Amino acid sequence: MEALLxxxxxxxxxxxxxxxxxxDFTVASGHxxxxxxxxxxxxxxxxxxxxxxIPTDGGQIxxxxxxxxxxxxxxxxxxxxxxxxxxxxPFMTGRQHLNLFAAKKQRKQHIAHIIQVMxxxxxxxxxxxSYSLGMKQKLGIAQALVDQPQLVxxxxxxxxxxxxAVKDLRDIIRTQAKAGTSFLISSHILSELEKVADDVLILNxxxxxxxxTMQALVEAGGTTYIxxxxxxxxxxxALQAAHVPVNLVDRQLQITQTDRTTLNAALxxxxxxGIAVQDVTKAQHDLEQSFLDLVEQEVH
Amino acid sequence: xxxxxKQELYKLNHKKGTWFALLFMxxxxxxxxxxxxxxPKFFGTQMLVMNNYIGGVLVDFIxxxxxxxxxxxxxxxGTIKQLLYRKYYxxxxxxxxxxxxxxxxxxxxxxxxxxTGGLTMVVNPKFDWTQTANAMPLWRDYLxxxxxSMLVMLLLLSLxxxxxxxxxxxxxxxxxxxxxxxxxxxxxxxxxxxxQRWHWLKWNPFTMLLTGNQIVxxxxxxxxxxxxxxxxxxxxxxxxxxxxxxxxLSFRRRAV
Ligand SMILES: Nc1ncnc2c1ncn2[C@@H]1O[C@H](COP(=O)(O)OP(=O)(O)OP(=O)(O)O)[C@@H](O)[C@H]1O
Ligand SMILES: [Mg+2]
Numbered sequence: 001m002e003a004l005l006x007x008x009x010x011x012x013x014x015x016x017x018x019x020x021x022x023x024d025f026t027v028a029s030g031h032x033x034x035x036x037x038x039x040x041x042x043x044x045x046x047x048x049x050x051x052x053x054i055p056t057d058g059g060q061i062x063x064x065x066x067x068x069x070x071x072x073x074x075x076x077x078x079x080x081x082x083x084x085x086x087x088x089x090p091f092m093t094g095r096q097h098l099n100l101f102a103a104k105k106q107r108k109q110h111i112a113h114i115i116q117v118m119x120x121x122x123x124x125x126x127x128x129x130s131y132s133l134g135m136k137q138k139l140g141i142a143q144a145l146v147d148q149p150q151l152v153x154x155x156x157x158x159x160x161x162x163x164x165a166v167k168d169l170r171d172i173i174r175t176q177a178k179a180g181t182s183f184l185i186s187s188h189i190l191s192e193l194e195k196v197a198d199d200v201l202i203l204n205x206x207x208x209x210x211x212x213t214m215q216a217l218v219e220a221g222g223t224t225y226i227x228x229x230x231x232x233x234x235x236x237x238a239l240q241a242a243h244v245p246v247n248l249v250d251r252q253l254q255i256t257q258t259d260r261t262t263l264n265a266a267l268x269x270x271x272x273x274g275i276a277v278q279d280v281t282k283a284q285h286d287l288e289q290s291f292l293d294l295v296e297q298e299v300h
Numbered sequence: 301x302x303x304x305x306k307q308e309l310y311k312l313n314h315k316k317g318t319w320f321a322l323l324f325m326x327x328x329x330x331x332x333x334x335x336x337x338x339x340p341k342f343f344g345t346q347m348l349v350m351n352n353y354i355g356g357v358l359v360d361f362i363x364x365x366x367x368x369x370x371x372x373x374x375x376x377x378g379t380i381k382q383l384l385y386r387k388y389y390x391x392x393x394x395x396x397x398x399x400x401x402x403x404x405x406x407x408x409x410x411x412x413x414x415x416t417g418g419l420t421m422v423v424n425p426k427f428d429w430t431q432t433a434n435a436m437p438l439w440r441d442y443l444x445x446x447x448x449s450m451l452v453m454l455l456l457l458s459l460x461x462x463x464x465x466x467x468x469x470x471x472x473x474x475x476x477x478x479x480x481x482x483x484x485x486x487x488x489x490x491x492x493x494x495x496q497r498w499h500w501l502k503w504n505p506f507t508m509l510l511t512g513n514q515i516v517x518x519x520x521x522x523x524x525x526x527x528x529x530x531x532x533x534x535x536x537x538x539x540x541x542x543x544x545x546x547x548x549l550s551f552r553r554r555a556v
Contacts, residue, residue: 048381048556051381051384051385052384052385053381053384053385053556054555054556071389073386073387073388073389074387076385076386076387077386077387079385079386081381081382081385083381083385084378084381085378086378087374087377087378087379087380087381087382088377088378088379089311089314089373089377089379090377091314091315091316092311092314096310096314099310100307100310100311101382143382
C-alpha cells in the first residue's frame with residue numbers, strides 16, 4: 001500500500017536536550033496508525049514537526065510525496081489536526097468554529113454531517129465558553145475533520161471524552177479510514193487504541209522502540225483468561241498438576257495462553273478433576289501490561 | 301491570503317467587543333453633542349468637531365485593544381496552531397491580521413467622521429466649516445488633523461503589536477497597550493525638552509508622536525522637533541515599518 005505520510009530520520013533538539021532521535025515511520029493511505037508513548041516521549045513534538053509548526057534538526061517529512069517543513073506548507077492543504085488541546089475562541093459558537101475552518105465547497109453539508117456523527121447538535125449553537133472539557137475536545141476533533149482531509153493527526157483525542165463519545169469517535173475514525181483517510185493518533189494508553197489502530201508505533205525518549213501491527217502486538221502479549229469454578233483452590237491444584245500455566249491472583253484463577261491449546265488443556269484438566277466451570281472471561285489489561293513491559297525494558 | 305483575511309474578519313465580527321466598542325463610541329459622541337447643545341459655552345462646536353466629539357481618542361483606544369487582542373488571543377486560546385498548520389505561513393497569518401486592523405481603523409474613523417458631520421448639522425446647523433483655523437479653512441484643518449492622528453496611530457499600533465507578541469494573555473496585552481498610550485505621550489513631552497539640548501535626539505521615535513501636531517501647525521512644532529514636516533512623516537512611516545518588522549520576527553520565533 002502506498003505511503004501517504006513518510007517520516008525519515010527526524011531529529012529534534014530543544015536547547016541542549018535531544019527530544020527526537022532519528023524517527024522513521026510511514027502512514028499508508030486509509031490506515032490508522034497509533035503513536036503510543038509515555039509522557040514526554042515526543043509524541044506531540046513529532047506531530048508538530050509533521051504539521052510544519054516547529055523547525056527540525058534534520059530528517060525528512062513528506063505528505064503525498066511533497067516535502068513539509070516550517071517553510072514548506074503546500075502539502076498541508078489536505079491535513080486536519082488537533083494538537084495537545086483544542087484551540088477554542090470563547091466568544092464564538094461551535095458552529096461558527098466549524099464555519100471558520102470548513103472549505104467553501106459543500107460547507108453546510110459537511111458541517112451538518114460532522115455535528116451529527118459527533119453528537120454535538122444539542123450545544124453546537126451555544127457559545128464555546130460554556131462548553132465542558134469533553135465538548136471542547138469534540139469540537140476540536142470536529143474542526144480537524146470538517147474540511148474532509150486526507151490525513152488526520154489527532155493528539156490524545158480521547159482526553160476528556162465519556163465512553164459513548166469514545167465509541168462514537170472510534171466509529172468515525174473507522175468509517176473515514178475505510179473511505180481512504182489516513183490517521184495518526186497518539187495516546188499514552190495502548191489499550192485505548194486497540195480497537196481502532198491498524199498499526200502501532202511505540203515511542204520512548206524520542207526513539208521508536210517498536211513498530212508493528214496492532215494484531216501482532218495483541219497476540220505477542222499473550223491472552224490471559226480468568227476461570228471461575230465452584231472451588232478455585234482445588235481447581236488451582238488440578239491445573240498445576242496438569243502443567244497448565246496458572247496463577248491464583250486475588251482469588252482469581254488466571255490462565256495465560258501460550259499457544260492455542262492452553263485453554264483447552266485447562267478445561268480438560270478441570271473436567272477430569274470433576275470441577276464445574278462457571279465462567280471463562282478474557283482479561284482486559286494484558287495489552288497495557290505488554291506496553292509497560294516494553295517501555296520498562298527500554299529503561300533498563 | 302483572501303481566506304485568511306476573511307477568517308480574521310469573521311472572528312472580529314463575532315467578537316462582541318467589536319460592536320460594543322463601536323456602539324460605545326457613537327453613544328459618547330451623541331452624549332457630547334447633547335452637552336454642546338445644552339451648554340454651548342463650555343462645549344464649543346469647533347473644539348468638539350476637531351476632536352470628533354471625543355470619537356478620535358476612542359478610535360485610538362479601540363484600535364489599541366483590537367490590535368493587542370488580535371495577536372495575543374491566538375496564544376491565549378491556543379488557536380495559533382490551527383492557524384499555522386494549514387497551508388499558510390506565519391508571514392501570511394501576520395499580514396492578514398495587519399490588513400484587517402487597517403480595515404477596522406479606517407472603518408472606525410469613517411464612522412467617527414460621519415457622526416461628527418451629522419451631529420454638527422443637528423446641534424449647530426449654522427456651524428461655519430470654512431472659518432479660519434490654524435491659518436486655513438476649518439474643514440482642511442479637520443482633515444489634516446485626522447490624517448495626522450491616523451498616521452501617528454499606525455506608529456502606536458506597530459508598538460502595540462510588537463508588545464502583544466510577548467504576552468500570554470489578551471487582557472495583559474490590552475492593559476499594557478493602554479498604559480503604553482499614556483506613557484508614550486508623557487515620554488514624548490519629556491524627550492522633546494532634551495531635543496533642545498542634544499539635537500541628535502530628535503530622531504528618536506517619540507518625536508514622531510508629534511507628527512500629527514506638526515502637520516497642522518508646522519511653525520510651532522518645527523521649533524520643538526527640529527525636523528521638517530515631510531521628514532517627520534517619512535520617519536513616522538519608517539518607524540512603523542521597523543516596529544512591525546520586529547513584531548513579525550518576534551511572532552515568527554514564538555513557540556507554539
Ligand atoms: N518548546 C519546548 N521547549 C523545550 N522543551 C520542549 C518543548 N516542547 C517539548 N519539549 C520537551 O520535549 C519532550 C517531548 O515533549 P512532547 O510534548 O513531544 O511529549 P509527549 O510525548 O507529547 O508527552 P505527553 O504525553 O505528556 O503529551 C519533553 O521532554 C518536553 O519537555
Ligand atoms: Mg503531548
